[in-house]
Amino acid sequence: MRRVATSPSEQPNPPEPSNRPEAPSRPEDPSRPAPPARPARSGRAHPRAARPARPQRATRPTPYVDLSRADWGRPRDRAASPLTAEQVERLRGLGDVIDVAEVRDVYLPLCDLLRLHIDAARQLRARVGGFLGGPQPATPFVVGIAGSVAVGKSTVARLLRALLAQGPEGYRVALVPTDGFLLPNAELERRGLMRRKGFPESYDRRALTRFVAEVKSGRAEVSAPVYSHLVYDIVPGERETVVRPDILVLEGLNVLQPAPPGRIGVADYFDFSVYVDARVADIESWYLERFLALRATAFQDPRSFFRRYAEISEKEALDFARKTWREVNEPNLVDNIAPTRGRASLVLRKGSDHAVAGLRLRKL
Numbered sequence: 501m502r503r504v505a506t507s508p509s510e511q512p513n514p515p516e517p518s519n520r521p522e523a524p525s526r527p528e529d530p531s532r533p534a535p536p537a538r539p540a541r542s543g544r545a546h547p548r549a550a551r552p553a554r555p556q557r558a559t560r561p562t563p564y565v566d567l568s569r570a571d572w573g574r575p576r577d578r579a580a581s582p583l584t585a586e587q588v589e590r591l592r593g594l595g596d597v598i599d600v601a602e603v604r605d606v607y608l609p610l611c612d613l614l615r616l617h618i619d620a621a622r623q624l625r626a627r628v629g630g631f632l633g634g635p636q637p638a639t640p641f642v643v644g645i646a647g648s649v650a651v652g653k654s655t656v657a658r659l660l661r662a663l664l665a666q667g668p669e670g671y672r673v674a675l676v677p678t679d680g681f682l683l684p685n686a687e688l689e690r691r692g693l694m695r696r697k698g699f700p701e702s703y704d705r706r707a708l709t710r711f712v713a714e715v716k717s718g719r720a721e722v723s724a725p726v727y728s729h730l731v732y733d734i735v736p737g738e739r740e741t742v743v744r745p746d747i748l749v750l751e752g753l754n755v756l757q758p759a760p761p762g763r764i765g766v767a768d769y770f771d772f773s774v775y776v777d778a779r780v781a782d783i784e785s786w787y788l789e790r791f792l793a794l795r796a797t798a799f800q801d802p803r804s805f806f807r808r809y810a811e812i813s814e815k816e817a818l819d820f821a822r823k824t825w826r827e828v829n830e831p832n833l834v835d836n837i838a839p840t841r842g843r844a845s846l847v848l849r850k851g852s853d854h855a856v857a858g859l860r861l862r863k864l
């Protein structure tokens with residue numbers, strides 16, 4: 501897929517304000533690793549340049565372990581992907597590059613790690629049962645997947661569902677995107693929020709939290725509303741029912757948002773969470789590339805909300821996509837989504853080629 505220039509200045513890596521995801525570490529962002537100590541300069545210094553040696557900056561403590569893709573999850577034991585190249589391709593979102601090598605290197609080890617957590621939860625439940633004097637009912641293991649628009653969250657979520665469901669445990673895995681809990685367009689219009697779609701206030705947060713609480717509490721059947729990207733709205737009357745899953749994967753922009761003071765939020769029910777991370781400029785370019793790809797596919801459908809962008813010139817369509825990125829998706833990423841990265845159990849860091857380059861795992 502071709503690469504689209506991302507900003508009017510067309511700089512691939514514009515300087516970033518400090519609260520952007522790729523900004524250098526700050527004390528209040530515990531998910532960032534401490535910068536490596538600078539190597540000592542070699543060669544003879546100019547006499548006039550001689551200054552008293554600066555005290556070495558202490559390595560800042562971090563709650564995360566940083567791993568390169570090559571070091572992640574027992575690399576020597578890597579098994580082949582149980583998914584074929586065709587299956588991976590079917591799960592892959594538009595513009596994503598995940599292949600069987602990435603499934604083997606990143607997502608199979610992640611599923612192994614999730615199994616460790618699920619097993620540990622089961623053992624703890626048995627011991628708590630002993631403590632309380634009776635067996636405790638199992639509750640679904642809830643995994644949250646957060647990250648920007650166009651970062652590839654839905655591919656990660658679909659892969660985890662497929663891999664966990666294929667394993668020997670026979671887990672029943674439900675995957676629910678949070679877009680079903682967006683307010684319908686008519687309500688967004690009424691509240692003046694049509695250009696705030698994806699911002700925390702554009703969701704029915706109570707309904708979303710209630711949904712997750714009910715699944716987590718073991719209720720037999722819980723249903724969620726359904727969103728259509730094609731018509732860009734909630735589908736009236738349609739619901740997706742979740743029936744006692746072993747694992748619930750909840751995927752969405754804002755799933756790691758803390759609840760307002762005194763309230764419970766969805767993240768309070770997570771047993772594990774993943775933040776899909778990449779540089780803002782890269783995500784913008786993926787968003788624009790995807791918009792162009794959708795022009796040639798989904799936007800051609802007469803029911804598509806974006807039908808008119810398949811009919812105007814490519815330049816006009818790109819101008820609109822850039823405006824939406826700049827006015828909607830980027831501010832939401834910078835102000836609401838990226839600040840939640842430090843709450844994740846695991847950060848998947850993608851390089852500009854869309855592939856996972858490194859991982860950051862929360863210490864236990």
Ligand SMILES: Nc1ncnc2c1ncn2[C@@H]1O[C@H](COP(=O)(O)OP(=O)(O)O)[C@@H](O)[C@H]1O
Binds near residue numbers: 593647653655730794
């Ligand atoms: N306007 C659209 N029309 C059709 N499909 C879309 C549209 N926008 C996004 N999608 C699809 O919806 C899914 C979710 O997209 P998004 O919310 O950007 O999250 P992510 O890219 O992180 O999975 C992706 O599979 C994407 O290809």
Ligand SMILES: CC(C)(COP(=O)(O)O)[C@@H](O)C(=O)NCCC(=O)O
Binds near residue numbers: 677679752829
């Ligand atoms: C539907 C979305 C808000 C994502 O919702 P999520 O499943 O993450 O809750 C997003 O894909 C979207 O359409 N944003 C609106 C801005 C835009 O059209 O790009």
